[in-house]
Amino acid sequence: MVRFGVIGTNWITEKFIEGAHASGKMQLTGVYSREMDRAQEFAAKFSVDHSFDSLEEMAASDTIDAVYIASPNSLHAPQAKLFIENGKHVIGEKPLASNIHEIESLIALAQEKDVVLFEALKTTYNPNFKILQQALPKLGKLRKVHFTYCQHSSRYQKFLNGENPNTFNPKFSNGSLMDIGIYPLSTAIGLFGEPNSFTAQGVLLYSGVDAHGTLVLHYDDFDAVISHSKVSNGYAPSELQGEQASILIESISECETVSILRQGEPAVVLSQDQGENTMQYEAGVFADLIETKQTMHSGLDRTCIVSAIITRAREIIGVRFPADEVV
Template sequence: MLRFASIGTSSIVELFAEAARQVDEVSYVAAYSRDLTRATAFGGPHGARPFTDLGALADAQDIDAVYIASPNALHHEQAVRLLRAGKHVLVEKSAAANAGEWLDLLRIAESNGVALLESVRSVHEPMWRSVESYMESLGTVRQVNLQMCQRSRRYDNYLAGKVENIFKPEMAAGALMDLGVYCLHPLMTLFGLPSRVRASSVKLANGIDANTTLLLDYPAFTATVACSKVSANAAWSVIAGEDASLEMDAVDNPQALRVWWAHSKSHEDLVLDKSQPQQAHVLRAFARMAEQPSLARPHQQATLDALTVMDEARRQTGVRFPSDPDITEHH
C-alpha cells in the first residue's frame, strides 16, 4: 500500500483524493498547505492529517509518496526536498518550469532510487491503448493537429485586475505550460522530439502567453499545436495518415475516438472504457513505478521532450520565467 500525501488544495487535488478511494494500491493520508485551516479543511473529509511544514512532511516515516499540485514555479523546490528524503513524487503538469529543472529532478530521483512522474493523465488510461493500437493502421502519418483551448474561469478576474497564479509568469504559468502540455506530452510519447520548432504567441500585458500556436517539423509530417486560456475551441484533434485518420474530441480527456478510413470513406467509432476517473489509472501506474522506478523512464523522456519544445517556443516568443537560464536570443 502506497501512502500518499498531497501538496495543494485546488479542485484537481480533490479529483486526486476521490480517485485514491478507488485504487486499492494507494491510500491518501496527509494534506499539506502553508495554511493550517486550509490543510485541515481539505484533508479532514478524506481522513488526511494536515501538514504546514514541508520538512516535516518530507521526514514523515508513514508517508511514501507525495502528489505535488502547487503552482508550476514551486514544483522543483518542493520535489527536490521530497525526493532527497526518499519520497516518490507524482507531480502535476507542467512538471517543472523548464527542461533544466526536470533534468535536475531526474538525477535526484535516480540517485535516491525513487519514482518520479508527471501526471499527464490521458496516456495512462485505457483509451491510450486504443490510440497506440491504431497507429499502424493509419499508414504513413502526414499531419497531426492537436489543440487544447479553453477559456479560464479566472480570466474574468484577470480582466478585473485580480491576477491569480495561473496568469502569473513568475509562477511559470500560461497557455503553453498549463494547456499546451496536454498536446505535447502525447505527441512526444508517439513521435519524440521534432527537428524544428516554430512558435507564435499572443501575450497579455504582464508578458504571459494567452494563447500559443506551434508548428513542429518531423521527417514525414508537420504537427500543429494550439492552446489558449482566453478562448474556447471545440474542434477535434486529429492524427492523419495516408490510409486513415484518428480523431479525438478532447486531447486531455477524450470521450470519443473515431477512425476515418481514407479509401472507403467510412468511419468507426471506438468504444472507450470510462468506468473510472483518469487519475485512478495514473495512481495504479505510479504504484507500479514506486516498486520499479525504471518503469517511469519512457514517461520521463516524454516530459523532458515536451519541456524542451516549450523552452524553445518561449525563447522564440519572449515568454520568460524567473528560473529560466540566461539565454541569448537569435533569429
C-alpha cells in the first residue's frame, strides 16, 4: 500500500483521493495547505492524522511515500523537485511542468534519486483507451484524425469582468493548450507516437495566454487535427477515419464512448463502463510502478513528447511564461 500526501485541497484533489482509495493500492496519510486550519479540516474528511502547512516538513516526513500535486501549473515542477530530493515518489497533475526544460530536469533528478515520477493525465490509462488502441487495425489504412476538446471555463466571465483568475494568468503557466489541448494531444501521441512535424495556431487573450487554438500533427499518411478551447463549449465527438471503417469517441479526455462505424452498417459500441471516477486507473498504474520499481516508464516518454510540442507551439503562437525565463 502506497502512503501518499496531497498538495491542494480543491475538488480535483478530493476526486483523486477517492480514485486512489478505489484502486485499493494507495492510502492518504498527509494533507498540505498553506493554512493549517484548512489542512486539518480537509484531512478530517478522510480521517487523516497528519496535516502540514510547511512543504519542507511534509517532504521530509516519514508518514508518506509519495505525493500528489494539484497546485497551480507553475508550481508543479518546483514542488515536485522538493519531494523528489527528499526521496518521495511524485504524481503531478497535468501538465507536469511548465515546459520541456523542467520536465527533463525532473526526470534526471528522479532517476538520480531512484523514485517514480508520473504525470496524472488519466486519458491514456483508462480502459477505453486500451480498447481504442486495439481497435485501430480494424480501420484499415488510417487517413484522417480529428480530435476536439473545447470547454468553456467557469472563470472566463471573471476574466471578462476585469479580474485576473489564475486560469487565464500566464504567471501560473495556464491557457487553453496547457489546460485543455494537452488531453487530445496526449491521446494522439499515445496512439501514434511522435509526429514527423507539426503546425500550431492560437488566439491570445490580452493577458497573454491562448483562449483557443489548433494543432496539426503531421504523420506519414495522415494528419491529426487537434482543436482546443477554454472560451467555448464543444459537443462534437472526436473521429478517426480509415479506408475500411471509422471510430467515434465521445469525450476525448475520458474516452467515454468508443464506437466503430462501417459503411451501410449500424454503429457498434466497443467501449465499456469505466465507472464514475476514472482517476482510479492512473492511481493504480502509479502504485504499480512504485511496487515494481519502474522509474523509467512509457508515460515519461509520452510526457516528454507532449511537453516538447506544447513548449514549441507556445513559442509559435506567442505565449510565454515566467517559468520559461529560467532555463
